[in-house]
Amino acid sequence: MNTATVIRGRGPWQLAFERLRNDRAAIACIITLLIAVLVAIGAPLLALLTGHSPIEQYSETGLSATGIPVGPGAEFWLGTDGLGRDVLVRIAYGTRISLLVGVVASGLAVLIGATVGIAAGWFGGAVDNFLSRFMDAVLSLPFLVLALALASLVGPGLGVSIFLIAFFSWASVGRVVRAEARAIRNREYVQAARAMGASNLRIMFVEMLPMVSATIIVYATLLIPAAIAFEATLSFLGLGVPPPTPTWGNMLADAMAYYKVAWWLLLFPGAALLGVTFAFNLLGDSVRDALDPRHDTTIATSAEDE
């Protein structure tokens, strides 16, 4: 009886957290993303520090006499774009859009996907059939073509971008969650909850949701970079957040006219986009490994140390 108090009990989340803490790649990703978040929050501070607004055109100092963008230097740390705007400040403000769209759109997608998936898995039968076919239908849509059509129909904007990205991403989450929920519904603890008189909602969200939460978290971290890239694509094609609001996507689009003389226009926004999406993807892999009880890196590494 007393040994039980000596052995330190660790919950599944605690174990996952410890695995993650021992994963160097995950730590690097988290640091990268923290920097991105700091840049997004501190964008006005950066504007204050450089004395440049993200949308103002500095035609005197920001452009050469012949109207060519100015390269990185003391005045413009990352150079200026074709209209004489500060690339650094614009990237910082673009980070806000990218992170906002990434987090909100994938959050929305995960919310819808998890709810639909759990409902389909729990109710089964006709409900499952209907929801599953609906998810199949959404997944089979040519999303870029449809997204472009819808965006041009409604008119581009931040809200439209978020909605479009969420709409085209939730079904993949829903399908995976449904498969897991179907496996869980016949477990004895779900039967026990039913025998106690638990309602459908309670079984779905108290008993089943914690079991699929690992999948949901992994999908969320992997959906964020996809959503960021998707937003950049929409902006690049001129159907995302409309100018002059800076986004990484429309900065890259602007760069297309100048990249032969101004490499910094392509390099810095591109690097920001690549860095953040890469970090999210890598972090997603690490989170998946950390949440997978069969993939126990804490035991493996501690055994190697000894």
Added chain:
Amino acid sequence: MSEDVLVRLKDVVKEFPVKTGSGFGRHTERLQAVAGVSLDLKRGETLGLVGETGCGKSTLARCVVRLLELDGGQVIFDGHDLSDASPAALLPYRRRIQMVFQDPYGSLNPRRRVGSIIGDPFEIHAIGTAVERKHKVQDLMALVGLNPEHYNRFPNEFSGGQRQRIGIARAIALRPEFIVCDEPTSALDVSIQAQILNLLAELQAELGLTYLFIAHDLSVVRHVSDRVAVMYLGRIVEVAPSESLYDHARHPYTRALLSAIPAFDPDETREHAAVKLAGDPPSPLDPPTGCRFHPRCPRAQTRCMSEAPSLLPRHGDGPDHLAECHFPLADGETL
């Protein structure tokens, strides 16, 4: 029956659709897992239900607690017919009927803390405030022999026996009248089995519980039951008070089961060696005609193949000892 009957099962039938064959021969057959079971449980008693794996005892248990819809017959609890009750109508009875599951590993959600698992019944039935619930849960943990300080632990931090105690604490939380125990000890070590059985017996004495105790092991059932019912291929073949069943088993199947209990003392000479039954239990998809036991019964005669026996007192037994056999064994008779 003048005695206080708490639970009455009347001709309970449960079928499952089973897809058989392949290609064009593919069709759905109906597997009758429970084929007309009638049983009465008196208030405060323990009725043991034994039978081989696959005989339908767990299905029957799930029908009794209405985890499964019945395909026929009735489940009557305290005078109320629950067989067709809607989930909403069942809710008040869910408080009074509880279940302890077989697998202490599968019956607790691994992602939830023990305190919240045991507190589930209070939350579902909206009883007490959060603080009161916590106190009640800790009282329950103490009652079943768990350390109330382990409230915030996860199920994986407990042993099998402790987990079964958690399952029992959850079952008795609402002070139910009737608990269905579905092989609560079969997944546990023998030394732990006795602890759990004793705990169940103590709780019964303390709380006045009625148990339907399911097991595939007659020696466990003998220990705890006032009466024992023997199930074979979806039917009750014999039901009797424990002593009467163990000393005067009438049905050849009961005799065969009893003879399979190992002797405690190896020197003890048995009256007769273990009876070996021929063959495996037949498929419930295609149950034998007449008496369901006849293909394996050493006493079977032609009548057994065509005519199904009914559950009646045999050889001058009282109305509480019933056997479903045309040629029941008399006292002293051997198989």
